[in-house]
Amino acid sequence: xxxxxxxxxxxxxxxxxxxxxGRPSLLxxxxxxxxxxxxxxxxxxxxxxxxxxxxxxxxxxxAAFTVFATFCLLTAFxxxxxxxxxxxxxxxxxxxxAYTFSALWGGMEGSLLLWALLLTVLGAIALxxxxxxxxxxxxxxxxxxxxxxxxxxxxxxxPADPFARLATAPADGQGLNPLLQSPGMLIHxxxxxxxxxxxxxxxxxxxxxxxxxxxDDEWLRATRRWTLLAWSSLSIGIVLGGAxxxxxxxxxxxxxxxxxxxxSFMPWLTATAxxxxxxxxxxxxxxxxxxxxxxxxxxVLAVFGTFLTRSGILSSIHTFSEGDVGKYFLxxxxxxxxxxxxLIATRRDAxxxxxxxxxxxxRESAFIANNVLFLxAAFTVxxxxxxxxxxxxxxxxxxxxxxxxxxxxxxxxxLAIIALTGLGPLISWRRMRAAGLLRLLRVPLAIAVVVVxxxxxxxxxxxxxxxxxxxxxxxxTAVGSEFVRGSRVHRRREALSWPAALSRTVARNxxxxxxxxxxxxxxxxxxxxAGGWAKVERSRELDPGESMRIGAYALSYEELRSSETxxxxxxxxxxxxxxxxxxxxxxxxxxxxxxxxxxTQSEVAIRTxxxxxxxxxxxxxxxxxxxxxxxxxxxLTWWIWAGASVMLGGMGVLMSGPSxxxxxVPAPRRLSHAAAS
Amino acid sequence: xxxxxxxxxxxILLASPAAAAPEDIANDISNEIMSPFCDGVTLxxxxxxxxLELRNRIEAWVSEGQSRTQIMSHLEREFGAGxxxxxxxxxxxxxxxxxxxxALAAGAAGAWAIxxxxxxxxxxxxxxxxxxxxxxxxxxxxxxAMLRAAASRExxxx
Numbered sequence: 001x002x003x004x005x006x007x008x009x010x011x012x013x014x015x016x017x018x019x020x021x022g023r024p025s026l027l028x029x030x031x032x033x034x035x036x037x038x039x040x041x042x043x044x045x046x047x048x049x050x051x052x053x054x055x056x057x058x059x060x061x062x063a064a065f066t067v068f069a070t071f072c073l074l075t076a077f078x079x080x081x082x083x084x085x086x087x088x089x090x091x092x093x094x095x096x097x098a099y100t101f102s103a104l105w106g107g108m109e110g111s112l113l114l115w116a117l118l119l120t121v122l123g124a125i126a127l128x129x130x131x132x133x134x135x136x137x138x139x140x141x142x143x144x145x146x147x148x149x150x151x152x153x154x155x156x157x158x159p160a161d162p163f164a165r166l167a168t169a170p171a172d173g174q175g176l177n178p179l180l181q182s183p184g185m186l187i188h189x190x191x192x193x194x195x196x197x198x199x200x201x202x203x204x205x206x207x208x209x210x211x212x213x214x215x216d217d218e219w220l221r222a223t224r225r226w227t228l229l230a231w232s233s234l235s236i237g238i239v240l241g242g243a244x245x246x247x248x249x250x251x252x253x254x255x256x257x258x259x260x261x262x263x264s265f266m267p268w269l270t271a272t273a274x275x276x277x278x279x280x281x282x283x284x285x286x287x288x289x290x291x292x293x294x295x296x297x298x299x300v301l302a303v304f305g306t307f308l309t310r311s312g313i314l315s316s317i318h319t320f321s322e323g324d325v326g327k328y329f330l331x332x333x334x335x336x337x338x339x340x341x342x343l344i345a346t347r348r349d350a351x352x353x354x355x356x357x358x359x360x361x362x363r364e365s366a367f368i369a370n371n372v373l374f375l376x377a378a379f380t381v382x383x384x385x386x387x388x389x390x391x392x393x394x395x396x397x398x399x400x401x402x403x404x405x406x407x408x409x410x411x412x413x414x415l416a417i418i419a420l421t422g423l424g425p426l427i428s429w430r431r432m433r434a435a436g437l438l439r440l441l442r443v444p445l446a447i448a449v450v451v452v453x454x455x456x457x458x459x460x461x462x463x464x465x466x467x468x469x470x471x472x473x474x475x476x477t478a479v480g481s482e483f484v485r486g487s488r489v490h491r492r493r494e495a496l497s498w499p500a501a502l503s504r505t506v507a508r509n510x511x512x513x514x515x516x517x518x519x520x521x522x523x524x525x526x527x528x529x530a531g532g533w534a535k536v537e538r539s540r541e542l543d544p545g546e547s548m549r550i551g552a553y554a555l556s557y558e559e560l561r562s563s564e565t566x567x568x569x570x571x572x573x574x575x576x577x578x579x580x581x582x583x584x585x586x587x588x589x590x591x592x593x594x595x596x597x598x599x600t601q602s603e604v605a606i607r608t609x610x611x612x613x614x615x616x617x618x619x620x621x622x623x624x625x626x627x628x629x630x631x632x633x634x635x636l637t638w639w640i641w642a643g644a645s646v647m648l649g650g651m652g653v654l655m656s657g658p659s660x661x662x663x664x665v666p667a668p669r670r671l672s673h674a675a676a677s
Numbered sequence: 678x679x680x681x682x683x684x685x686x687x688x689i690l691l692a693s694p695a696a697a698a699p700e701d702i703a704n705d706i707s708n709e710i711m712s713p714f715c716d717g718v719t720l721x722x723x724x725x726x727x728x729l730e731l732r733n734r735i736e737a738w739v740s741e742g743q744s745r746t747q748i749m750s751h752l753e754r755e756f757g758a759g760x761x762x763x764x765x766x767x768x769x770x771x772x773x774x775x776x777x778x779x780a781l782a783a784g785a786a787g788a789w790a791i792x793x794x795x796x797x798x799x800x801x802x803x804x805x806x807x808x809x810x811x812x813x814x815x816x817x818x819x820x821x822a823m824l825r826a827a828a829s830r831e832x833x834x835x
Contacts, residue, residue: 387773391772399764399770401762413781486815
């Protein structure tokens with residue numbers, strides 16, 4: 001919390017504004033990044049380790065100066081240095097300490113600075129830690145990485161200077177958008193950026209593999225944990241974004257297929273395809289071109305998302321700021337895409353698969369089907385996002401593509417992915433007999449049918465919801481049976497109890513079972529989505545003492561309490577919730593006026609249970625204390641957040657697993673039918 | 678398997694939507710149109726006062742007995758074709774629906790062709806195969822892990 005003493009601001013950093021040092025620091029970082037790119041390039045081309053090591057040291061220096069520039073901007077925020085335009089636009093004296101910190105990424109310039117910070121720091125760490133990888137691969141990766149850093153530091157130096165000064169400093173700043181004053185906003189953007197930036201590491205090493213012609217699995221091994229870190233951060237960032245929308249925006253939902261949401265979802269989809277297809281490369285030395293193409297696509301989509309949201313070409317409720325940096329992104333994206341495709345094309349012969357498929361019915365085929373579905377899903381989201389622009393450009397007619405389009409086009413693909421999530425683990429690598437698969441399918445299918453029957457007889461009347469719940473039951477059973485089968489082997493061999501056998505099973509193969517835990521988390525999330533079929537919504541104008549009904553609940557509006565804090569005027573509505581004659585709880589939705597930004601903002605109140613959420617929001621207040629109360633009953637929403645937590649646990653198990661070892665591929669031998677059955 | 682399929686089909690046939698209240702129909706419609714007052718969100722999700730009033734107008738039209746088609750026509754006349762959140766499945770709007778279907782079909786066909794090609798080549802070569810049940814796979818994994826651990830201790834395996 002910033003303090004004021006006789007007009008002098010004190011801040012928790014214990015320093016005045018160091019903004020004057022920010023721009024020189026950024027320019028120095030840019031110079032070091034450029035030097036790093038050149039030195040690594042020369043080191044790679046001339047096979048001179050001293051040059052590439054100097055290049056990597058230069059990239060570490062670029063990271064250090066970017067860290068210092070970020071620190072300088074933070075001191076400006078905490079010292080209320082409103083001579084800095086960015087500080088004046090996104091903070092105010094009344095902003096609390098945590099949000100003064102998060103104001104750093106409240107606008108475009110700060111977001112790009114955060115991007116550059118994560119990029120340079122993660123890049124420096126990844127390059128320093130890749131000591132076991134071949135030096136030429138690391139040198140090329142250093143050249144690619146420093147080039148990426150140059151682009152983002154150039155943006156900060158020229159079109160998006162976060163240290164630009166105003167001619168006259170205002171007495172107070174405009175404050176942070178009230179929507180961004182939420183605990184979720186303290187971690188959601190950094191996690192998303194960590195995800196986006198994290199994919200730069202496998203991308204840089206993938207391009208380095210192409211440039212150095214080291215087209216084996218070294219680049220995948222060197223970046224496996226980084227890829228998982230990036231994917232996990234993006235996954236959790238997306239879920240936290242949904243949680244933020246749910247608790248802040250007041251429309252009772254968590255996903256609106258907004259262009260900014262889509263911008264984060266597209267690279268997630270291609271990255272998920274990549275995470276699955278690299279398993280085939282590791283195990284069977286196949287799909288090398290495909291994997292390089294996927295990581296190229298993931299990186300391009302991550303940058304494309306930033307272009308979409310920062311260029312202002314698409315309207316979005318999430319676009320809190322925009323500038324003219326968009327025009328720099330298009331040539332950069334074109335360069336990356338063309339150079340990437342050209343490189344892959346020139347190395348195509350060296351990238352051919354070392355093995356072939358033994359059978360159409362095999363785990364490999366399931367992974368390929370998985371990739372087709374994820375790519376089709378990513379394309380659908382991309383097409384829906386850019387279609388309004390394309391159509392207007394071609395026909396002059398402005399059409400919209402909103403959530404109903406995405407739901408209709410995406411949900412069938414999503415359900416097919418869920419089905420495959422259950423089917424995949426049951427299919428063995430290389431070859432499987434149809435009869436063996438059908439035998440394994442019997443129990444999951446039977447349980448799915450029982451669940452669908454029970455829900456259908458219990459009143460679920462939506463075909464989509466029944467299908468989704470049935471597929472979730474199928475997949476959960478199929479994945480769960482893998483844990484049972486694995487544990488049974490340990491139990492028999494080592495005479496362990498079931499919990500100990502389960503623990504041993506997971507510990508022995510953390511990559512596989514961590515993946516399965518993630519899949520179970522996804523199933524729980526889909527159960528939460530499917531609950532939306534029974535969503536109920538009511539809106540009423542209420543005077544104090546009046547009540548309304550929604551579902552089984554009665555909501556009685558008792559009174560409106562008004563108060564004032566340094567940041568806002570608070571209007572707190574007391575809503576008594578009863579169910580039949582039973583009291584349930586008191587909810588306190590608010591309708592507040594933020595003084596610095598002069599904006600009115602609703603604060604929702606939610607009673608959450610695993611069965612359903614009761615969600616209330618005040619959308620209007622008049623002078624007589626009458627309110628417009630909008631209420632929702634959202635069934636099963638709790639499971640979305642529970643599923644995300646399970647996914648997070650699974651990611652932890654996955655990341656704790658060892659990197660794959662290089663296993664010489666033995667000549668395949670046939671197991672006798674007797675041994676196999 | 679046939680019994681399972683028949684049971685699912687019966688349940689689907691039995692499932693029939695209940696009659697909806699005017700407010701529910703109005704909510705459905707406001708989910709199908711973009712808000713003229715907020716950027717990039719449906720009318721349902723738009724928090725502005727104008728959006729609230731338009732939602733109330735739609736509910737009033739529903740209560741008067743107007744059909745969804747009539748209400749959508751009202752809205753399109755007042756705010757333009759861009760108010761529809763779903764491009765119409767005709768004219769320029771139809772184009773929106775084609776590429777995702779084509780991409781999925783082309784992706785599936787491409788993957789099928791590659792898988793067939795790869796597996797044909799394998800079949801032309803001397804037949805080698807491994808057929809294991811999932812349980813045997815677990816056992817093999819376990820034994821491989823023990824082998825790796827032993828080899829790693831002896832410094833033979835990285």
